[in-house]
Amino acid sequence: MDQNLQKWFEIGLAFHGHRCPAMPLGLRCGLKAMEVLGVERSQDKELYVIAETGEGHAAGCFLDGIMVATGCTYGKSNVKKKYWNKMAFTLVDNSTDRAVRVSLKPGFFAKMLESPFVQKRKEGVPPQDVDPELLKPLLDNVLNLDLSQALDISEIFTYHWDKPKGCFDTVACAECGELVFENAARLKNGKPVCQGCFEK
Ligand SMILES: [Zn+2]
Ligand SMILES: [Zn+2]
Incomplete structure (x- = not known):
């Protein structure tokens, strides 16, 4: 695992609260989308994320990884959730209006949902109580995954985000x-x- 990923993985764990495969997958996808656009992490609102995830579904933790990697956060309001309950997101570079959409390949995601971690979750085990021995190979797999086998990455397209004006009064x-x-x-x-x- 490269040092950059290691660093964000640790920050991601501290922020997210538990170990699971979806958060680091989001990290890797966020970093990949940034690499495709050739952009740095968002300090303010340089980047914008439109997540197609929602609520009340497995693997929603994905978005926390995307937020940690890209610096697009709920507090800065440069992340939006579409509540489509899909494992995909668009990253926009607001300085150039260039965007890329990243989605999980259906076969890859379907396989992920068969993992023993998801099985435990289905049985009602909270993520933090899943046996670390069971989780370790799953985390290693995500952190070392060949992304070309797991992701569909769009061509770069034009997207303009109308940034809301900041109010100070x-x-x-x-x-x-x-x-x-x-x-x-x-x-x-x-x-x-x-x-x-x-x-x-
Ligand atoms: Zn999680
Ligand atoms: Zn009042």
Whole structure:
């Protein structure tokens, strides 16, 4: 395993919270997509990820690996989930509007879902309680995988992301007194309120 991958794997584990095959797979896919576009990790919003994963399905941990590798994070709002429950994502380089879509080859992913790890998960075992001896070969496999056997990588195409403009000005909510950024303040009886108070 190269040092770069080793470094992100360790950061990924600390961030993600447990060992599983999908997070490191996301790491490797994120790094691969960056290599294809020839871009560095996103410090701010230089990159944008559109993930086709969703919620309530196996292997959603994939997206945490993609976020760690690319620096596209929920907090910076440069990652979007489409909730299509598919193992694919698009990485966009916002400085050039060049994008690439990476997806798992169906045969590869179907095989991954037959792994003893997924079997344990189906039986209701939390990921952190899966026997490390059972996990080790699966992790080694992902970390050393020949990606050409596992991924479909699109041609580079044009994609423009309309970056939302950052708001720096706040207003005090007329009901709870808390500060709300102006771009989300609502009007209630002619006074600015936060969304929480608006919905009360
Ligand atoms: Zn996981
Ligand atoms: Zn309020």
